[in-house]
Amino acid sequence: MKAQMKAQVKTHKLRNTFFLFxxxxxxxxxxxxxxxxxxxxxxxxxxxxxxxxxxxFLIPVIIVLDGIRKKSQNESADVVNSENILHIETEEKQRLxxxxxxxxxxxxxxxxxxxxxxCFQQTGIQYTTVGKAGFxxxxxxxxxxxxxxxxxxxxxxxxxxxxxxxxxxxxFLCITQKLTxxxxxxxxxxxxxxxxxxxxxxxxxxxxxxxxxxxxxQFLTGGILGAVFMLLFENPSIAMILSAAGPILYTGIxxxxxxxxxxxxxxxxxxxxxxxxxxxxxxxxxxxxxxxFLHQVLTTRELIGCVLMFIAIVLAQLPDIRRKV
Numbered sequence: 001m002k003a004q005m006k007a008q009v010k011t012h013k014l015r016n017t018f019f020l021f022x023x024x025x026x027x028x029x030x031x032x033x034x035x036x037x038x039x040x041x042x043x044x045x046x047x048x049x050x051x052x053x054x055x056x057f058l059i060p061v062i063i064v065l066d067g068i069r070k071k072s073q074n075e076s077a078d079v080v081n082s083e084n085i086l087h088i089e090t091e092e093k094q095r096l097x098x099x100x101x102x103x104x105x106x107x108x109x110x111x112x113x114x115x116x117x118x119c120f121q122q123t124g125i126q127y128t129t130v131g132k133a134g135f136x137x138x139x140x141x142x143x144x145x146x147x148x149x150x151x152x153x154x155x156x157x158x159x160x161x162x163x164x165x166x167x168x169x170x171x172f173l174c175i176t177q178k179l180t181x182x183x184x185x186x187x188x189x190x191x192x193x194x195x196x197x198x199x200x201x202x203x204x205x206x207x208x209x210x211x212x213x214x215x216x217x218q219f220l221t222g223g224i225l226g227a228v229f230m231l232l233f234e235n236p237s238i239a240m241i242l243s244a245a246g247p248i249l250y251t252g253i254x255x256x257x258x259x260x261x262x263x264x265x266x267x268x269x270x271x272x273x274x275x276x277x278x279x280x281x282x283x284x285x286x287x288x289x290x291x292x293f294l295h296q297v298l299t300t301r302e303l304i305g306c307v308l309m310f311i312a313i314v315l316a317q318l319p320d321i322r323r324k325v
Contacts, residue, residue, distance in 0.1 A: 012269055019266030020278040023259045028285020030255035031130040032293045033247035034122060040244035042234040043122035046251075047115065048226030049241065053252025055219035058261060062212055098213065106205030107217025110198055114260070115222040117194035119229075120187045127184025129296045132173055134286025135306045136188040141276045142166045142312060143196035148272075158315045166312035172305030202264055203272040211264035219256055277314065284310070 037046050097103070125133045142163055174185035205214060230236065241248070267275045287306065290296040298306065 016266040016268065016270055017278060019262040020270075020275055021281065023262045023266060024279050024281035025285050026254050026259040026262075027279075027282040028134060028287075029289045030251050030259070031125065031134050031286040032289045033250045033255070035125050035130050035133075035290075035294065037244045037247035037251075038122070038126050041236055041240050042230070043119060043126075044226055044229040045234050045236040045241070046244070046248065047118045047122055048223055048230045049248050050252040050256050051115070051118075051219045051221075051223035051226055053249065054256025054260065055216050055223055057253050057257035058212060058216040058219070061257075061261075062216060065212060100209055102205055103209040103214055104217065106201065106209055107214045108221050110201045110205070110214065111218040111221025112225070113194055113198035113201055114218055115225045117191045117198060118222065120191035120194065124184040124187030124191060128182060128188065129298070129302075130290030130294060131287035131296060131298050131306070132185065132302060133188050134283040134290075135309050136170065136173060136185055137192050137195065137286075138280040138283040138309070139166060139170065139189060139192040140196040140199065141280045143193055144199055144272060144276050147196055147200060162312040162315035165308050165315065169305045169308030169312060172301050172308065174305075199267075199272055199276060202267055206264065206268050211268060212261055215261040215264045218260070280310075 034046070121133070121137060128136075146163070170189070174181050174189070202214075263275075263279070283306070287298065
């Protein structure tokens with residue numbers, strides 16, 4: 001029985017690792033869509049629409065998943081005694097219920113972090129390349145374990161070394177020869193800090209709620225906030241929105257609906273820092289997508305910065321990985 005449980009845990013970890021890898025691919029390509037969309041609409045309009053589409057996309061997904069769960073519970077009734085069934089069903093219903101206070105709270109908190117992270121990223125990407133935006137965004141990989149210090153979570157010596165290397169990488173990526181940081185890079189760096197907060201918030205609420213439902217609430221929260229900012233600061237038209245329909249649909253369905261849901265599901269049972277390492281591959285896919293679709297080529301200085309950032313990202317994860325072995 002124990003061997004079977006260990007095998008199931010290993011299978012789940014492999015599946016969740018694949019989900020996060022797929023998420024990184026989807027997000028990396030999304031930088032291209034985000035950049036192209038800015039030719040037609042403002043950042044708040046884009047965030048509002050992608051968030052609403054992502055949230056609505058998940059509603060039928062949730063209905064299907066709930067149906068699968070009910071079928072699975074009915075089948076398990078034949079092999080588990082009635083007392084255990086009642087106990088399991090009660091706990092599961094509480095966790096999956098829309099009335100779960102932690103679900104609502106977690107969705108709103110994650111949605112606020114995600115909205116403001118998207119605001120900084122969407123605004124900043126107008127002033128920098130897709131590849132640079134991708135690598136600077138993944139600085140959250142360094143920030144996650146550092147913030148963990150405030151919650152008394154272990155942080156090894158390699159993490160501190162990685163911080164130094166990452167700072168050197170950011171210098172090559174962002175700082176010009178006149179020792180000034182470019183506007184777009186500074187905005188993307190702020191976005192990275194907010195993404196770190198969102199990752200830690202997901203890790204906090206994930207064990208107690210249904211991840212897909214929390215993801216849906218997260219997006220709808222972002223959509224409402226986006227609508228408020230859109231109406232206050234922008235004047236979108238139907239023609240402008242239709243012109244950006246392709247990028248909006250990709251980011252709304254794939255990057256938002258599919259990607260962030262895969263992140264929430266994939267993070268379950270994985271160390272948040274290890275999860276962040278896998279998600280950091282987003283930076284590689286963003287650079288490749290920028291080169292293939294937008295013909296954006298990084299300078300030698302920027303390539304050095306990317307290499308240093310990636311080395312730092314990997315080093316930041318090694319203490320936790322070794323400890324888990």
